[in-house]
Amino acid sequence: MSETRSFICIGCPVGCPLVLTHEGRDIVEIEGAACNRGAKYATQEFTDPRRGMSTTIAIEGARWKRLPVKVTCPIPKDRVLEAARASHRLRARAPIRRGDVLLDNLLGEKGIQVVATRSRARASE
Ligand code: SF4
Incomplete structure (x- = not known):
């Protein structure tokens, strides 16, 4: 049918x-x-519905308390919440450069990375 x-x-x-x-x-x-x-x-x-994901994570040692990040390729739609939770557990430390890889193999899927989308200098710089 x-x-x-x-x-x-x-x-x-x-x-x-x-x-x-x-x-x-x-x-x-x-x-x-x-x-x-x-x-x-x-x-x-x-x-195979997939979605991109952008969010922010905590960063220490920088003027700003949050660091914008994104995943490098779309993730399965039904795992977006799981991916967001895994990302929110990350802690970055300044200095960070845009494009720095903060987590590799997100959700155990090879090649899916969480990367910084902004640079963050140390607070004293
Ligand atoms: S790309 Fe644009 S024109 Fe083509 S099917 Fe999608 S909405 Fe329609």
């Missing part, structure tokens, strides 16, 4: 409404996309 899922494509500001028809895990049809990025987006959302 066919079922449908609806998505709004985020590939550009147009925001095409997409309707994905599937039978179990098999995709039958994707309608509503004005370009091929829409089908790719709907397929990804249906088969």
